[in-house]
Amino acid sequence: MATLDATPIVSSRREFVDSYTLERYLATGGYEGLKKALTMYPEDVAAQVDAASLLGRGGAGFPAGRKWSMLRKAPVSYLVINGDESEPATFKDHYLVEREPHQLVEGVTIAAYALQVSQVFIFLRGEFALGLEHVQQAINDAYDQGALGKNIFGSGFSIDIVLQPGAGAYICGEETALIEALEGKRGFPRIKPPFFPAAIGLYGAPTVVNNVETMSNLPWIVLNGGAAFAALGGGRSTGTRLFALSGRVNNPNMFELEMVKNTFRDLIYDPRLGNGIIDGKQLKAFIPGGVSAPWFGPDLLDLPLGQDEVGEKGSMLGSGSIVVFDETTCPVRAAWRITKFFSRESCGQCTPCREGSGWLERVMSRLEFGGGRTQDLDLLLDLCDNIAPGLGWPPQQTTICVLGSSIPSSIHSSVVMFRDEYLAHVHNDGCTYD
Amino acid sequence: MTLYPKKRSAMLALLHLAQEQDGYLSDEGMAEVAELTDTSPAEVRGTASFYDMYHLEPVGKYVVGVCTNVACLLAGGLEMLEHASNTLGCAVGSTSPDGLFTLEETECLADCDIAPCVQVNHRFVRTTTPETFDAFVTDLRSGRRESEVPPHGTLIRVRRSGGLRVSEQELVSERAAAREAREARTPKEDK
Numbered sequence: 072m073a074t075l076d077a078t079p080i081v082s083s084r085r086e087f088v089d090s091y092t093l094e095r096y097l098a099t100g101g102y103e104g105l106k107k108a109l110t111m112y113p114e115d116v117a118a119q120v121d122a123a124s125l126l127g128r129g130g131a132g133f134p135a136g137r138k139w140s141m142l143r144k145a146p147v148s149y150l151v152i153n154g155d156e157s158e159p160a161t162f163k164d165h166y167l168v169e170r171e172p173h174q175l176v177e178g179v180t181i182a183a184y185a186l187q188v189s190q191v192f193i194f195l196r197g198e199f200a201l202g203l204e205h206v207q208q209a210i211n212d213a214y215d216q217g218a219l220g221k222n223i224f225g226s227g228f229s230i231d232i233v234l235q236p237g238a239g240a241y242i243c244g245e246e247t248a249l250i251e252a253l254e255g256k257r258g259f260p261r262i263k264p265p266f267f268p269a270a271i272g273l274y275g276a277p278t279v280v281n282n283v284e285t286m287s288n289l290p291w292i293v294l295n296g297g298a299a300f301a302a303l304g305g306g307r308s309t310g311t312r313l314f315a316l317s318g319r320v321n322n323p324n325m326f327e328l329e330m331v332k333n334t335f336r337d338l339i340y341d342p343r344l345g346n347g348i349i350d351g352k353q354l355k356a357f358i359p360g361g362v363s364a365p366w367f368g369p370d371l372l373d374l375p376l377g378q379d380e381v382g383e384k385g386s387m388l389g390s391g392s393i394v395v396f397d398e399t400t401c402p403v404r405a406a407w408r409i410t411k412f413f414s415r416e417s418c419g420q421c422t423p424c425r426e427g428s429g430w431l432e433r434v435m436s437r438l439e440f441g442g443g444r445t446q447d448l449d450l451l452l453d454l455c456d457n458i459a460p461g462l463g464w465p466p467q468q469t470t471i472c473v474l475g476s477s478i479p480s481s482i483h484s485s486v487v488m489f490r491d492e493y494l495a496h497v498h499n500d501g502c503t504y505d
Numbered sequence: 506m507t508l509y510p511k512k513r514s515a516m517l518a519l520l521h522l523a524q525e526q527d528g529y530l531s532d533e534g535m536a537e538v539a540e541l542t543d544t545s546p547a548e549v550r551g552t553a554s555f556y557d558m559y560h561l562e563p564v565g566k567y568v569v570g571v572c573t574n575v576a577c578l579l580a581g582g583l584e585m586l587e588h589a590s591n592t593l594g595c596a597v598g599s600t601s602p603d604g605l606f607t608l609e610e611t612e613c614l615a616d617c618d619i620a621p622c623v624q625v626n627h628r629f630v631r632t633t634t635p636e637t638f639d640a641f642v643t644d645l646r647s648g649r650r651e652s653e654v655p656p657h658g659t660l661i662r663v664r665r666s667g668g669l670r671v672s673e674q675e676l677v678s679e680r681a682a683a684r685e686a687r688e689a690r691t692p693k694e695d696k
Contacts, residue, residue, distance in 0.1 A: 112687065146677050159574045159613035187683065189676040190510070197521070197558045198570075198614055200627040200660055207663040214666070229679055233508045236660060238517050239557030241612065255516030255542060257555040274511060317576035317617035324618045362575055392617075394576055408578050412612055418555075 073337035073344055077303055077329035080311050081287040084171055091205045093212040096173035102218055104290030108181045109226040111293075116185035120289065122297030124309050128163075129153055129244075129282035130361065130390045132378045139186055141269040143277040150188045151273060152179055153249055154195040154202075154283040157241040158361040159412060161392040163313035164283040166325055168195060168202035171287065172209035176232065178286035180218065181293055183230050186279060190231055194249050197237040207234050241416035245472045246280040248418065259420050260472035284313060304330030308377040308388075314338060318357070318395035321346040331377035335359065335367070338376065339395055352397040356488060360389025362409045363477035365464060366396075366484035385464040386480075401504040403496050406485040407435040413478045424475035427458045431482060438493060441501035448486055448493055455479030508665075510673055513542045520553055524658040529560040557611075558627070560657075565600045567645055568657045569593065570611040572622040577613075580620035580633070586610055588635045589623070592642055605646065607657075626657045 084090035084099055096102070108116045121136030142148060152175075156164035167175060175193070183191050195203055210232055213219040221229045240258045242248045247261035250273050272278025288310060292300050301309045308330035316338060317323045322345055326338065335357065339345040348354055356366045359374075365386040367374070374380055381388045396405060414428035431454055437443045452462070459466035459476040462483050466476035486493060495503045509515050519541055523534035530553055532546070539546045553559040560568075571589050573582035586597060589608055595601040597610050616622045619631050623638060625645065632638040644650045655662065 114687075146681065147673070156615050157613060160576045160617050161613075162615040162617050165615040187680055189680060190673070196615070197556075197660065198611075198624065198627045201629070203661045204663045207661055207665060211663065211666045227679075227683065229676060231508075231676075234661075234665070235514075236518060236521055237556075238520065238553075238559055240555065252517060253514055254511065255513035255544075255552065257552055315617065317620065318579045323576075323620065358575075394579070394617075396579070400579060405575055405578065408573065408575050412574055415612060 073341040074329065074332040075343065077311055077332075079327040080291045080300075081167065081171065081174065081284060081313060082325070082327045084174075090170045091172050091209070093173060093209070093216070100294075101173055101290075102177055102216075104293040105177050105180050105184075105218060106224060108184055108293045109224055109228065113185050113187050116181065116293060119292055119297035120185065123288075123292045123300035124297075124307065125285060125288055125292065125300065126308065126378060127282055128284035128288075128312065128391070130158060130363075130387075132388070135281060135285050138269065138281070139182075139279060141267070142186060142279055143270045145277050147190075147274075148186070148188050148277040149273045149279075150179070150183050150186060150191045151246075151250065151253065151268075151278055151280045152191065152193040152283060152286055153244065153246060153280055154193060154199075155237050155244040155249060156196055156283070156390075157244050157416075158363065158390045158392065159409070160315060160317050160358065160394045161361055161390040162315045162317075163325055163391060164196075165199060165202065166313070167283050167287050168199055168206050170205075172202070172206040173213070174287050174290060175206065175283055176209045176213050176219070178289035179232060180213075180223070180230055181289045182279075182281065182286055184228055188279070189229055190233075192233050192235050192253055192273075194235045194237060194243070194253060197239050203234065203236055210234060240418075241412075242418045242472070242474060245474065248472070249280065250278065257418070259418055260474075262471050304332070304377070305375075306331060306377060307379050312376070312391050314376065315390075315392040316345050316395070317392070319349050319352070319397040319400060320395050321349055328376065331375045331380065333376050334373050335376065335393065336372040338393060339372070345395070348395065348397045352399060355396045355398050355400055356402065356484075357396060358392075358394040358481075360387045361392045362394070362412065363387075363473070363480055364389050365480045366488065368488055387464075399504070401439075401502055402485045402489040402492055403435070403439050404502060404504070406481040407432070407439045409481040410435050410478065413474065417474060421470035421475055423458045423469045424478065427454055427475070428478050430454055431478065435482070438496050439502050443497045443500070445494065445497050447497070448490065451482050451486055455483050513544060516542050516544075516549070516552055517556075520549070520556075520559055521658075521660050524559060525660065526658070528566070528656065528658045529563045563600075564657055565605050565607040566656050567605060567625050567654065568607045568609060568627075570609045570614065570624040570627075572611050572614045572616075572620070572624075574611075574613040576617035577621040582621035585621040585623065585633075585635070585638070589638060592635075592639055606642075625654050627660065628654050630654075 248258035
């Protein structure tokens with residue numbers, strides 16, 4: 072049975088259809104966190120976040136407090152919010168910007184105060200038309216009631232938030248590509264190390280880039296204290312997290328669960344959560360954290376939903392999105408589609424990624440649709456090995472950013488787990504599920 | 506323009522506005538963006554072509570996007586795409602003969618719990634069956650969804666109303682003064 076004791080932190084207003092309005096937000100404790108934060112020293116606000124040991128919710132899971140502490144001291148620095156959610160099967164930020172935009176604005180303002188940064192850019196995925204409208208409205212409302220602008224709530228702190236729409240590029244979810252897009256250029260990631268955005272970011276100034284969900288946790292953390300947040304979850308994975316469940320389950324949905332307290336089995340099978348596989352079929356495999364993550368088989372269903380727990384087994388919790396495959400799912404087709412995605416979204420800067428993804432897609436395509444050969448399996452692994460040498464986890468990088476090293480995950484997993492099915496595709500000269 | 510410390514940063518937002526004006530990015534629109542951002546039309550085109558949402562050729566009033574990425578694939582995304590192509594009367598990547606619809610195969614649109622995911626002009630329409638899809642298309646043809654789905658190019662109908670109207674210089678000095686005041690208040694401990 073799943074443990075559902077923890078009250079939701081970032082999705083607490085989910086039951087209200089008007090959760091995106093200022094009226095509802097104020098009626099449900101909105102902006103109290105910010106008001107409290109403004110009575111504290113900025114360092115103390117940051118200390119609370121550090122005490123919460125809030126891990127970044129974007130995908131890499133880097134502690135937010137540590138990221139903040141790395142910000143280089145300079146006269147001008149920036150806070151940039153990453154809302155370019157495009158990792159396939161992830162839809163938590165979509166919810167947060169569309170349904171809880173004020174919570175985001177409040178969280179962002181708290182972060183800006185803690186960091187003593189006055190200029191903030193919220194970069195949202197362009198495809199979220201309604202979300203963009205709701206966040207812009209929330210920003211307008213916040214200016215009107217003095218939560219944004221000059222001398223907010225009489226505290227002497229001034230802040231300006233600019234909403235920047237993206238324009239359709241997965242790569243802009245990578246923080247340095249996002250910064251390039253904010254500078255009005257193509258979203259080409261920058262080489263790091265040596266200089267991370269905290270040292271040289273937007274316009275060369277120190278910049279903190281944080282995810283939408285990370286920011287949305289801040290009002291609660293300030294109101295309840297970092298220790299209360301750290302008391303939830305277990306190990307390094309503290310607090311709650313939005314898990315996006317999709318694929319062949321009866322109730323594909325987003326659930327806010329306490330970290331570590333539940334397993335993948337709870338999430339997929341509990342009647343209050345995923346409610347089992349469609350038509351009572353057998354689970355074949357699942358992706359634990361977005362399509363960049365290696366797949367797991369049914370043997371790992373009892374693994375807790377925690378960052379380190381999943382990491383130790385050779386994959387990642389990533390963006391917290393779980394995709395379920397059942398016995399009707401063709402693993403070759405799933406891996407082909409994921410590879411096609413990477414091929415389309417590779418920015419084209421680095422050869423292994425640009426050429427490798429296209430080559431892999433062509434090989435996957437002939438295996439799935441006819442024309443595949445037995446030796447293609449070795450070819451696939453050899454190509455993957457050229458992109459991420461050793462095919463270990465975490466992967467070795469041959470490219471500027473981690474998009475390249477994410478490409479092999481689905482192919483490597485599926486070839487290892489479902490070699491027989493690949494061979495059946497070769498013998499059948501195409502998909503065996505049609 | 507004044508929202509950004511550097512002019513070129515307005516590029517993506519201005520391109521969206523140019524697309525709102527013409528329904529797609531016309532040469533004139535891009536030339537105007539180039540002028541406003543102090544760049545060349547070639548730089549603007551080079552930037553715009555990188556992003557999927559900018560259309561450099563005219564498109565229909567309604568751009569229909571059907572997701573076929575992995576979560577939608579498992580829920581029949583490819584079948585929905587084929588169905589959409591039949592209903593709209595155009596191949597994927599092209600515009601219907603009446604000029605009303607353009608059909609696109611998209612990557613994940615982040616609405617995977619309501620799959621397969623369909624967007625019209627980047628608004629989620631949540632039609633997961635062929636029947637609901639067809640009904641929605643009929644509504645669009647008859648103009649019953651105008652308020653919900655504005656013509657292609659219109660992205661954010663809420664305009665920015667607030668604003669700081671404080672120069673970057675003022676902000677910088679305010680932060681510096683605050684830092685000095687804080688350091689005076691909490692002297693560093695001697696270690």
